[in-house]
Amino acid sequence: MISAYTGTQVRQAEEPLLASGLGDVLMQRAAHGLANAVIRERRSRGLGTYGASVSVLTGKGNNGGDGLYAASFLAARGMRTTAVLTGDTAHPQALAAFERAGGRVHRLDGTAPAALAAEAARADVVIDAVLGTGAKGGLRGSAAVLVAAVAELLAGSGGQTFVVACDLPSGVDADTGEVFEPVLPADLTVTFGGAKNGLLADPGADYAGRVLVVPIGIEEHLPQPSVSRLDEADLARLLPHPARRAHKYSRGVLGVVAGSVDYPGAAVLACRGALAAGVGMVRYLGPPQVADLVRQACPEVVCSTGSVADNRVQAWLVGSGMGPEHHEQLQRARDAVGSGLPVVADAGALPALPETLGPHVVLTPHTGELASLLQRLGRSEDRDAVEAGTLAAVRRASELTGGTVLLKGATTLVAAPSGDVFSQADGTPWLATAGSGDVLAGVIGALLAQAGNDVGRFSKEGVEPDVRWAAIAALGAALHGKAGRSASDSNAGGPVTAGGIADSLPQTWGKVSTLSNSGLRKRNSHTQPLR
Numbered sequence: 001m002i003s004a005y006t007g008t009q010v011r012q013a014e015e016p017l018l019a020s021g022l023g024d025v026l027m028q029r030a031a032h033g034l035a036n037a038v039i040r041e042r043r044s045r046g047l048g049t050y051g052a053s054v055s056v057l058t059g060k061g062n063n064g065g066d067g068l069y070a071a072s073f074l075a076a077r078g079m080r081t082t083a084v085l086t087g088d089t090a091h092p093q094a095l096a097a098f099e100r101a102g103g104r105v106h107r108l109d110g111t112a113p114a115a116l117a118a119e120a121a122r123a124d125v126v127i128d129a130v131l132g133t134g135a136k137g138g139l140r141g142s143a144a145v146l147v148a149a150v151a152e153l154l155a156g157s158g159g160q161t162f163v164v165a166c167d168l169p170s171g172v173d174a175d176t177g178e179v180f181e182p183v184l185p186a187d188l189t190v191t192f193g194g195a196k197n198g199l200l201a202d203p204g205a206d207y208a209g210r211v212l213v214v215p216i217g218i219e220e221h222l223p224q225p226s227v228s229r230l231d232e233a234d235l236a237r238l239l240p241h242p243a244r245r246a247h248k249y250s251r252g253v254l255g256v257v258a259g260s261v262d263y264p265g266a267a268v269l270a271c272r273g274a275l276a277a278g279v280g281m282v283r284y285l286g287p288p289q290v291a292d293l294v295r296q297a298c299p300e301v302v303c304s305t306g307s308v309a310d311n312r313v314q315a316w317l318v319g320s321g322m323g324p325e326h327h328e329q330l331q332r333a334r335d336a337v338g339s340g341l342p343v344v345a346d347a348g349a350l351p352a353l354p355e356t357l358g359p360h361v362v363l364t365p366h367t368g369e370l371a372s373l374l375q376r377l378g379r380s381e382d383r384d385a386v387e388a389g390t391l392a393a394v395r396r397a398s399e400l401t402g403g404t405v406l407l408k409g410a411t412t413l414v415a416a417p418s419g420d421v422f423s424q425a426d427g428t429p430w431l432a433t434a435g436s437g438d439v440l441a442g443v444i445g446a447l448l449a450q451a452g453n454d455v456g457r458f459s460k461e462g463v464e465p466d467v468r469w470a471a472i473a474a475l476g477a478a479l480h481g482k483a484g485r486s487a488s489d490s491n492a493g494g495p496v497t498a499g500g501i502a503d504s505l506p507q508t509w510g511k512v513s514t515l516s517n518s519g520l521r522k523r524n525s526h527t528q529p530l531r
C-alpha cells in the first residue's frame, strides 16, 4: 500500500524531530535521496555524472534548501551546478554548502528571467525546488515568468533535459492536486517522508511524472494516510481465490441490469468483464433482444426477463448502456439499489438513484457524470471544476450521497463516505475507448459479488468495514487498468478494444495473484516508485 498525506500531516510528523534540533539532518537526508535519484536515473540511461550540468531553481524556503543541498552533493560527483535563486533570500546553510561545493549562483532579481531560463533549459538536469509543502497558491512574479519560460523551452526541445521536482512540482497543491499555472512538468518527483496527496490526484499527477518516496525518518510519526494506492502486493493479498470445495453459488453470483435496445453492446461488455473477473455466475436481466445478444456473446450468462426480486444474487451491476427513456431497466436498477445488496451503479443509473445511499453502493461516474451528480445535489461544480480538483470533488460526492464514489480517468479515485480515498493509476491512455467503462463496471460487480461479505479479508489489511467497498472498487480499477496495459503490451504498445481488456483480465489476475507475499510490508512502502 502506498500512503499519501497532506502537507500539514507531513509537517506535523516533522515537528518532533525539528524540536530535537534535527531539521538540518532531515533536509540532508531528503537532499541525498534527491541527488541519488538523479544519479540512478542517469545511470539507467547509460549516462554518467561527471561533467553533466544541473540547474536548480530554488525558492527561499526549505524546499529551496533541499534543492541546494542536493545540487551540492551532485557537484561533489563532478556535475556542473548552477542555482537560480528566485527569492530575495535562500536557505543560508544550504546556500553556503552549495557555494563551497563550487556551484554558481544567479539571482533572479538582478537578471532578466528569459536569459536565466535559456541557460537552465540547456542543462542536462533541472531540479525544481522553488515551492514545496509551504506554498500558498502558485508561483508569482518573476519566479512565475522564469518557470513558464523554462517549461516552454523544454516543451519544444525534444526531451533531452531531465526534470526532477523536489518534493512536488512547484505550483501543485500538496493537499488537493490542484494546479496553479505555470508548473514545470517533471519526469520524476522525489518526495520526502511520504507521498503528498496532490501527487496521486489529477491534475497534479499529470505534472509529477514518476513518483519516488524517500524516507527521512519521520515515518513513525505519520498518521493514517488520507489517500492510499494499492500496489501489486496488495492485489495479491486481496483478490479472492475459490476455496477447494467452492461451488458457483458460493463463489458469488452477479446480477446485471445493463444495456438497452439502443445500447445492447454495453450489456455484453459488462457481462464479459464480470465473467473474466472470477465471478461464480452472471444473471442478466434486460430486454429480450439484448438478452439474445448477451447469450450469443457469452453463453455462460443466465438470462431472464424477470424482476430483481426473482433473482438470487450477491451483488448487482446496474446502469451501463441505459438512458432516461429505458424505464423498465431503470426500475430494475432502482429495485436493485433498494435490495440492500452491494451494487455498482454506472452511467444511466446515476441520475436515477435515491439521494441517500450506503457505502455498499459504488457509483462509477466519469468527470462529466460526477459534475451532473454534484449539481443534482445542489452544488455548482461543472466538469471543468471537477477536473481542476478531482480529489475534493470525489470526496464531496461520497459525503453528500453516503455512497462510495469512483471517479474514472487517467488517475481513478475512489472515495468512501469516511473521507478515505484510494488512487489507482495502473492503466494506459489506450483505456480511453468506448465500452471500457462497461468492462470496469463488470469487474467491480464481480468483485463485490465475490468479496463484499468478506470483511476479514480487508480488516486484516487495516481497511475499516465501511471502507472495504472503496477498496473493492479500487481493486477493480487496478485490475482493469493492468489488464488494459497488458492488452496494449501484447499489441506492441498499440491500441486496445474494450473486449481486448476483458480478454486480458484472467491472465492479469493470475500474474498479480501469484506474487509472493513474503517480506511485503502493509503500509508505508518507501523508496519505491509509485508508477
Ligand SMILES: NC(=O)C1=CN([C@@H]2O[C@H](COP(=O)(O)OP(=O)(O)OC[C@H]3O[C@@H](n4cnc5c(N)ncnc54)[C@H](OP(=O)(O)O)[C@@H]3O)[C@@H](O)[C@H]2O)[C@@H](O)CC1
Pocket: 014, 018, 023, 024, 026, 027, 028, 030, 059, 060, 061, 062, 063, 064, 066, 130, 131, 132, 133, 134, 135, 136, 137, 138, 139, 140, 143, 166, 167, 168, 192, 216
Ligand atoms: N521542515 C523540515 O525540516 C523539512 C522540510 N523539507 C522540505 O521543506 C519543504 C517545506 O518547506 P517550507 O515550509 O519552508 O516551505 P516551501 O515549500 O519551501 O515554501 C515556502 C516559502 O516560499 C514562500 N512562498 C510561499 N508561497 C509562495 C508563492 N506562491 N510564491 C512565491 N513564494 C512563496 C514563502 O514565503 P512567504 O510567502 O511566506 O513570505 C516561504 O518562504 C518541503 O516541501 C520539503 O521540500 C524537507 O527538507 C524535510 C525537512
Ligand SMILES: Nc1ncnc2c1ncn2[C@@H]1O[C@H](COP(=O)(O)OP(=O)(O)O)[C@@H](O)[C@H]1O
Pocket: 366, 408, 409, 410, 411, 412, 427, 428, 429, 430, 431, 432, 433, 434, 435, 436, 437, 438, 439, 440, 480
Ligand atoms: N487517459 C486515460 N488513462 C488511463 N485510463 C483511462 C484514461 N481515460 C479513461 N481511462 C479509463 O478508461 C475507462 C473509461 O470509462 P468510461 O469513460 O466509462 O468509458 P465508456 O463509457 O466509453 O465505457 C475508465 O476505466 C477510465 O479510468
Ligand SMILES: [K+]
Pocket: 063, 128, 129, 130, 131, 132, 165, 166, 167, 168, 169, 170
Ligand atoms: K518543488
